Amino acid sequence: DTAVSQTPKYLVTQMGNDKSIKCEQNLGHDTMYWYKQDSKKFLKIMFSYNNKELIINETVPNRFSPKSPDKAHLNLHINSLELGDSAVYFCASSQVSPQYFGPGTRLLVL
Amino acid sequence: QQQVKQSPQSLIVQKGGISIINCAYENTAFDYFPWYQQFPGKGPALLIAIRPDVSEKKEGRFTISFNKSAKQFSLHIMDSQPGDSATYFCAASIGRGSNYKLTFGKGTLLTVNP
Numbered sequence: 001d002t003a004v005s006q007t008p009k010y011l012v013t014q015m016g017n018d019k020s021i022k023c024e025q026n027l028g029h030d031t032m033y034w035y036k037q038d039s040k041k042f043l044k045i046m047f048s049y050n051n052k053e054l055i056i057n058e059t060v061p062n063r064f065s066p067k068s069p070d071k072a073h074l075n076l077h078i079n080s081l082e083l084g085d086s087a088v089y090f091c092a093s094s095q096v097s098p099q100y101f102g103p104g105t106r107l108l109v110l
Numbered sequence: 111q112q113q114v115k116q117s118p119q120s121l122i123v124q125k126g127g128i129s130i131i132n133c134a135y136e137n138t139a140f141d142y143f144p145w146y147q148q149f150p151g152k153g154p155a156l157l158i159a160i161r162p163d164v165s166e167k168k169e170g171r172f173t174i175s176f177n178k179s180a181k182q183f184s185l186h187i188m189d190s191q192p193g194d195s196a197t198y199f200c201a202a203s204i205g206r207g208s209n210y211k212l213t214f215g216k217g218t219l220l221t222v223n224p
Contacts, residue, residue, distance in 0.1 A: 004153075033211075041197060043154065043214040056211055090153050097203070098144055099212060101153035 003027050004102035006091050012108045013081055021076045021105045023091030031055070032074035033092040033099065034066060043090070049074050081109045113137055114202050116215025123222050129187040131218045133200035136181065140202035144212070145174065145185050148197045157198070158185070190222045 004025045013019055025032060033056075034046040048056035049068045063079045074091060086109045091102040115134045123129045135143075144159035160167045160174040160183065167174045173186040187194055200215040 041148075041217045043199060043212075043217075045211045045213075048211060058211075092153075094210075097142055097210065098156045098159060101146075101155065103153050104151075 004091055004093055004100050006089075006102040006105050008105060009103065010106050010108075012110065014110055015081055015083060017081050018077070018079045019081060019107070020078070021089055021091075021107075023074045023076070023102060025072055025091075025093040025100070025102075027093055027095070027100060029093040029095040029100075030071055031094050032068065032071075033094075034074065034076050035090040035092060035101075037088040037090060037104070039087070047074075047076075078107075081107075083109050085109050113213050114200060114215045116200050116218060118218060119216070120219040121221070123190045123220065125190065125192060125222055125224050127190050127222075129190045129194070129220055129222070130184060131198055131200070131220070132182065132184045133202075133215050134180075134182045135202050137202070137204070138181070139204050140213075141205070142203045142210075143174070143176065143183050144201050144203075145172075146199045146201060146214075148199065148217075150196075154199060187220075190220075192222045192224050195220055195222050 007022045031050045033048045037043050046060045047066045051071045052068045065077045068074045088104045090104045092099040145157045146154035147157045148154040158172050171188045176183045197217045199217050201212040203210050
């Protein structure tokens with residue numbers, strides 16, 4: 001039933017570690033996105049992929065690397081985690097518009 | 111440079127009252143204006159959206175008013191209910207193709223008191 005799903009829901013890790021967040025959508029959409037929501041709830045786009053091709057890269061540090069194995073999946077790998085990476089990361093998908101968001105992954109870097 | 115400015119930051123309304131949230135944008139190329147509702151611990155969910163060729167769109171208790179010349183749009187929630195308590199985000203985007211991206215306002219925390 002779930003349209004856009006993310007795993008894990010929570011992620012607590014130490015500074016300097018590498019972690020991945022997975023996203024899957026079963027809506028048949030061609031475009032998927034990653035957004036970051038900071039502690040003040042501000043939502044900002046990070047990346048978008050269309051049918052496995054990177055379309056938008058919003059000047060995100062290259063420690064963040066999205067990977068799209070197929071158009072239903074968009075994973076986010078983060079290297080050398082920093083305290084400032086603590087946030088909620090949302091995956092979204094769309095076919096033209098609107099965008100449908102996943103439940104989010106709350107990342108806490110200690 | 112914040113392209114979509116949202117106000118107020120927080121809003122408290124009594125049950126049955128009208129909640130009004132305002133947004134202003136700068137980029138005249140924006141052509142799609144959605145409002146998202148987010149409950150604690152959940153992802154944003156599309157509430158209602160409008161394109162600039164109309165001045166108003168109503169869906170149930172939710173209405174978007176759009177003023178193209180002033181570059182402003184607002185969300186009105188009629189007969190506000192405690193279940194409407196959430197954070198509301200306005201957003202704007204350009205185009206409908208694969209590279210369209212949403213630019214969000216900073217959000218409004220709405221509390222509806224019973």
